[in-house]
Amino acid sequence: xxxxxxxxxxxxxxxxxxxxxxxxxxxxxxxxxxxxxxxxxxxxxxxxxxxxxxxxxxxxxxxxxxxxxxxxxxxxxxxxxxxxxxxxxxxxxxxxxxxxxxxxxxxxxxxxxxxxxxxxxxxxxxxxxxxxxxxxxxxxxxxxxxxxxxxxxxxxxxxxxxxxxxxxxxxxxxxxxxxxxxxxxxxxxxxxxxxxxxxxxxxxxxxxxxxxxxxxxxxxxxxxxxxxxxxxxxxxxxxxxxxxxxxxxxxxxxxxxxxxxxxxxxxxxxxxxxxxxxxxxxxxxxxxxxxxxxxxxxxxxxxxxxxxxxxxxxxxxxxxxxxxxxxxxxxxxxxxxxxxxxxxxxxxxxxxxxxxxxxxxxxxxxxxxxxxxxxxxxxxxxxxxxxxxxxxxxxxxxxxxxxxxxxxxxxxxxxxxxxxxxxxxxxxxxxxxxxxxxxxxxxxxxxxxxxxxxxxxxx
Ligand SMILES: Nc1ncnc2c1ncn2[C@@H]1O[C@H](COP(=O)(O)OP(=O)(O)OP(=O)(O)O)[C@@H](O)[C@H]1O
Ligand SMILES: [Mg+2]
Numbered sequence: 452x453x454x455x456x457x458x459x460x461x462x463x464x465x466x467x468x469x470x471x472x473x474x475x476x477x478x479x480x481x482x483x484x485x486x487x488x489x490x491x492x493x494x495x496x497x498x499x500x501x502x503x504x505x506x507x508x509x510x511x512x513x514x515x516x517x518x519x520x521x522x523x524x525x526x527x528x529x530x531x532x533x534x535x536x537x538x539x540x541x542x543x544x545x546x547x548x549x550x551x552x553x554x555x556x557x558x559x560x561x562x563x564x565x566x567x568x569x570x571x572x573x574x575x576x577x578x579x580x581x582x583x584x585x586x587x588x589x590x591x592x593x594x595x596x597x598x599x600x601x602x603x604x605x606x607x608x609x610x611x612x613x614x615x616x617x618x619x620x621x622x623x624x625x626x627x628x629x630x631x632x633x634x635x636x637x638x639x640x641x642x643x644x645x646x647x648x649x650x651x652x653x654x655x656x657x658x659x660x661x662x663x664x665x666x667x668x669x670x671x672x673x674x675x676x677x678x679x680x681x682x683x684x685x686x687x688x689x690x691x692x693x694x695x696x697x698x699x700x701x702x703x704x705x706x707x708x709x710x711x712x713x714x715x716x717x718x719x720x721x722x723x724x725x726x727x728x729x730x731x732x733x734x735x736x737x738x739x740x741x742x743x744x745x746x747x748x749x750x751x752x753x754x755x756x757x758x759x760x761x762x763x764x765x766x767x768x769x770x771x772x773x774x775x776x777x778x779x780x781x782x783x784x785x786x787x788x789x790x791x792x793x794x795x796x797x798x799x800x801x802x803x804x805x806x807x808x809x810x811x812x813x814x815x816x817x818x819x820x821x822x823x824x825x826x827x828x829x830x831x832x833x834x835x836x837x838x839x840x841x842x843x844x845x846x847x848x849x850x851x852x853x854x855x856x857x858x859x860x861x862x863x864x865x866x867x868x869x870x871x872x873x874x875x876x877x878x879x880x881x882x883x884x885x886x887x888x889x890x891x892x893x894x895x896x897x898x899x900x901x902x903x904x905x906x907x908x909x910x
Contacts, residue, residue: 452497452567453477457487457513458529459506467500470559476567484508491517496524498566500559501546503530503537511541518545523573525566529554592628593773596766602629602758609756610636615708617693617753618731620760623810626731627691629758633729634687642686645679649690654697659716662703668717680713683726693753694734694745705749728753735879762885763805763812770801770812777813778828781820789820793829803837804888866901869894870908878905 454471458464459482471478479494481487484505490496499517503510514526528541528549538549547566550558592599609616610633618626627646634644647661655669663678679688690696696704707713711724730753739745763770774792782789792800805811819832830838848860868887876882884894898904 452570453479453495454563455479455481455487455490455494455496455499457481457484457499457505457510458502459483460502463502463529466556467559470556471500471563474560474563476563484510484513487513488516491520491524497570498525498527498563500527500529500563503528503534503541511537511544514541514544514546523570523577525570527562527566592625592632593776594766594769595772596769598761598766599769602760605756605758606632606636609633609758611638612756613727614755615728615730615753616756616758617736618729618758618760619736620731620733621762621806621808622733623808624733624760624762625809626733626760627689629760630687630689630691630729630731634689634727637687637727639686639727643683644687644689645683646689646691647679649692649696651695654700657696657700658703661700662707662713662715663718664716665718668715672717675715678713678715680707680724680726681715681722684723685725687727687729690728690730692732692734693730694732694736694739698744698746701746701749705746705752708749708752763808764803764885767801771797773809773812774800774816777816778820781817785820787820787823788826789823789828791827793827796828796830796833799830799833799837862901865897866903869897869901869903873903873905873908878908880905 454476456464456467456471456478458467464480464482468478468480479490479496481490485508487499487501488508491499501510501513505513510528510530514528517524517526522545525547526541526545528538528546529552530538530541530549531552535549535551538546538551541549547569548562550562592603594600594602606629616630616633618629620626631644634640649657652660659669659672659676659678661678661680663676663681664672666672666675703713707724708728712721713724714721736745736750736754740747740750763773771792774797778789778792781787800812800815807814815834815837816828818834819828822832869883872883872886873880876886880894880898881891884891887894889897
């Protein structure tokens with residue numbers, strides 16, 4: 452292990468250096484506090500022997516900065532007997548132990564041994580914790596496709612920052628999973644992760660949930676209650692379905708983000724909002740802003756970093772990976788011998804358009820596992836919707852006895868389907884194109900050819 456000796460006296464450097472080497476460790480010397488901090492930044496150091504009386508930067512300041520850099524660092528303070536008060540102060544600031552000068556060599560040896568033991572324990576604890584976090588980290592988000600790899604890159608970049616994050620994506624694409632991954636890969640990972648289900652709660656109830664209330668602030672407030680912002684202190688607060696938050700609550704939320712403080716309902720005490728905000732929605736917030744249903748200023752505050760999750764059908768190559776993952780998970784959970792997905796069944800899984808995304812796939816696999824008796828998941832275990840390609844669900848074609856123009860009939864049918872798709876997607880051509888599995892430009896051309904205008908749909 453390596454031990455940094457911070458002392459401006461040459462004699463003490465020599466004595467302590469010899470002791471450290473006799474114990475089988477590497478000794479690094481620093482004569483000033485500045486030099487010590489620079490070394491700590493560069494070198495892997497396990498323990499510091501620190502003289503509190505230094506020229507320039509004080510030993511106490513070195514202690515503070517060193518522990519800030521590495522909270523596991525073990526610092527042993529060495530100080531003249533006359534300044535024992537400083538030593539006690541140092542203990543309060545996180546020093547492991549203090550040794551008064553003049554010291555006995557044996558005392559130094561013993562303290563080094565104990566200090567290094569502590570260091571090792573801390574390192575082990577940290578490793579265990581990190582293993583635990585791993586389970587909530589990236590490895591729960593499965594996928595190797597380019598779009599999902601881009602999401603991983605963004606999470607990696609965004610997680611350590613302090614910025615608010617907005618996660619966009621259709622239902623079941625993994626927004627909540629990503630929000631948790633961000634939290635567990637951030638500096639706040641040891642703090643709480645609190646979810647706000649903005650759902651369809653009335654404003655006053657939502658606000659009492661968010662900010663808490665004091666006893667008697669409204670009928671039913673029979674005691675003081677902490678709000679979610681308070682519970683999330685030091686961690687992250689996740690606003691699921693942020694688009695559903697009533698306008699009046701949006702105004703309050705904006706104020707909390709800007710001022711980083713809030714009050715409980717009916718309270719007078721100003722509380723610090725020491726949280727990171729992660730929000731998610733499957734609505735088009737820009738549309739909501741345009742329609743006046745979402746505050747533009749709040750939108751910009753939340754949308755510092757955007758992570759967009761692609762629908763599952765846009766990353767079909769992830770489907771086998773995800774399907775097999777859930778197959779194993781649910782087989783274990785249900786103690787079933789099923790281990791494999793037949794190639795025909797896999798093909799159907801890959802061809803299906805998954806409007807409910809990963810959640811729908813997960814449900815389909817879970818259902819198949821529960822119903823299964825053998826070791827292979829085959830077509831018969833898949834839900835009807837997945838088994839029947841969409842065209843088979845279309846009504847049977849009728850041929851008039853006197854025949855027809857195939858071209859006109861196909862055009863008329865195309866027209867009907869395009870109009871249906873546009874109606875189903877509220878006139879949003881991009882969405883309609885997805886439903887029809889064509890490029891937006893293709894849809895646009897078809898609409899022109901068939902003289903379909905979005906305006907005419909409303910009637
Ligand atoms: N890439 C993925 N790998 C593994 N599991 C996933 C992945 N994406 C989503 N899931 C799983 O799919 C389910 C739905 O995910 P999640 O709840 O995060 O979606 P969501 O976007 O929040 O959906 P909604 O908008 O309906 O709330 C969860 O069980 C989640 O664990
Ligand atoms: Mg969700």
